[in-house]
Amino acid sequence: MKYDFSQIEKKWQDIWDEKNVFAATNDYSKPKYYALVEFPYPSGQGLHVGHPRSYTALDIVARKRRLQGYNVLYPMGWDAFGLPTENFAIKNHIHPAIVTEQNVARFKQQLKSLGLSFDWSREINTTSPEYYKWTQWIFLQLYKKGLAYKKEMAVNWCTSCKVVLANEEVVNGCCERCGGQVVRKVKSQWMLKITEYAQRLLDDLDEVDYIERVKTSQRNWIGRSTGAEVKFDTTAGDQLLIYTTRPDTIFGATYMVISPEHPYLKTWADKITNMDEVVAYQEESSKKSDFERTEMAKDKTGVKLCGVAGINPATGKEIPIFVSDYVLMSYGTGAIMAVPAHDTRDWEFAKKFDLPIIEVVKGGDVEKEPFTDCATGVMVNSGLLDGLTVEAAKVKIIDWLKENGKGEPKVNFKLRDWVFSRQRYWGEPIPMVYCEKCGWVPLPESELPLKLPDCESFEQTDDGQSPLSKMTDWVNTTCPHCGGPATRETDTMPQWAGSSWYFLRYCDPHNDKELASKEALEYWCPVDWYNGGMEHTTLHLLYSRFWHKFLYDLGLVPNKEPYAKRTSHGMILGENGEKMSKSRGNVVNPDDIVREYGADTMRLYEMFIGDFEKSAPWSTSSIKGCKRFLDRVWALQDMVVEGDCYSKELESAFHKTIKKVSEDIETMKFNTAIASLMSLLNEIYDHKSINKAELATFLTLLQPFAPHIAEEMWELNKLGGMANAAKWPEYDEAKCVDSTVEIVVQLNGRIKARIVVPSAAAKEELLAAAKADPAIKAEIEGKNIVKEIVVPGKLVNIVVK
């Protein structure tokens, strides 16, 4: 009988569907397991071979948990708002909703062809009004708690997409999506105060089980630093507030720098005698994109303010103030004290502008290079700080500044507030109304969802307004507060909005009274295991943690953190080792693989390809090896015999394999789990027969990886019920060991003999057996034994002189 994978796979996919076997039940008395993968953006290209790597991995976990008796939630949905769909719609004059529908249908069919055990009855779509009603609702709660606010600010403007981008969407000064140039532009934007949660987002990382590199990335992104804010008197009669992480070096501050956007430049306008020069510099730097500013990082520019100077509060000396774009308005206070002796950037600037460099921490040669080490130096030229270590000096100077009303300790974060407006059509409308009399007024919750109106064309206006702004019927409305004429917000939400809470909706996806019932959330939360791409670490993952904490504060969700465990898979590269892309011509289409080799082979191969966490190149010849393995599994049916317990010869092999596969799934070592199944198969072939009990165990272990073939063989061999409803096999630690074991005998660390001994042999017996070996006996005769090392089960090492 031939292994006809296409017929078998179709058959079982239909049966699973019909019987709804993977639906999570609402029986809240059972132990639950919530496995989650990132829901895809349904692009026009269809499924990428990278998607199934993550989906199959957690499908394996989900299937194993079901066999272990858990009520498993493994859901899937569509993160369908976003630019590519909108751009496609503009180009082809099709409504984005139709494009989305088509793409979703294709994705769904592709996912189903892989036999993934998703609970399709809980499918969600971020673009459906029943869903985005609650995205909008959460926004209103954020607004009501003062966490959503409107702000005029310099934003990242993509010159090609004509759209505002979040910092996270700008890569090397270019638009993450189209690669177009990004410049700074002042616009009025909705912002979310993620910075209010910065400390908690940082602290609570200690409580979750995320892989270390995810934690590190988030910590770096949040970028907490401690230091002090210090007030410097100025000759203009006011005070300039600066932020520093090195208050200990204050005696070495020989000048100050403020950002070109600093408001004091306006305040001081009539006192600055070279204002023309300053204004020219401001204009020059405003024209620079972030990219250019970074490009020119090596070459410092700036203008000295004539007519205004600062006074160093520690030394009482007058020091010049410069304006330079190496100081950013968006971090700290937009002003710094410059200590060229102990800061690389200040040192470069001082060298260029010929400013004094005063050493205040001993340990380097500050004329040659800045000395930035905090651990070894001792304070000098620093009055009351002299002789102290850097750490002690920090404490002392902050106390001194506090006592004299000159400064305060201060914590700063690199994390910025989240720019939440997009001048685009295909996103959730922001449920806010502007009234001349009342200002911004939130839409009453009863009017949600605020639906996206139908539109003829989806292009932005030339000045970068959302296409919605052209729809006057929709824009013009009445103020919910005073009833007077008002206009709707025409910006929409960014793509990250819908994905910031989607995992909650899966718990209760059809609820039209609340985003999910309390009961459902209490049962299913938190997500037990969430797998996804590293590229989402500082975007989606951080945003969703933020929203979750906010909902927790409102008492809507039961846990502080949304995900108990987060892992990340490596990328699948093209056969040539490069990233898969159309332009490189190395894209592999999963449909072709499923057609040619079958879904089971595809799943198995993607798990066998290498270390799950590392990237790995696609290999067409390796996939054939996985197909060969399944062919050999299928052929087991020719050697089935009766038997209801493991045969003596295979018993320990089975126990070892159960142990290995069980453990490896938990630690994401899917490749070695499969390798151990291959080894077991080889042993069965050597043994030339397999009984029914053994076959049942083998198929149950295989089922998470290759579910279709497992179901079919389960049925053909009448093993009872269905493979997906079997019980996960157990192993006995005592039976994992063979009765005898070969150990190595070394002489001075060199292998001289191998002896076979009972695995239970004691140290003394091992040593005696080793010494009795003829080769060893001859070698040690007449020599002085210095040391004897015995490691049971592994080796004996005899050191002689």
Next chain:
RNA sequence: GCCGCUGUGGUGGAAUCGGCAGACACACCGGACUUAAAAUCCGUUGAUGGCAACAUCGUGCGAGUUCAAGUCUCGCCAGCGGCACCA
């Protein structure tokens, strides 16, 4: 520059605690079957020397600790990813 990760045969990759380096595959080569090819099955395969048993070398490079190092310590080199004038 900073942070993180990685470096093992021709290839993808294995190797709980420091204890037989190269599991499991792929590819190659040889053999069986076949008129032939594909498929399948069996076998060899880290390098060097040797008819052989065997010996020597071998986990990016250089030191060190140890009876024993892919694994630990120190110092380098290379590659990948992220952040980047964050005071």
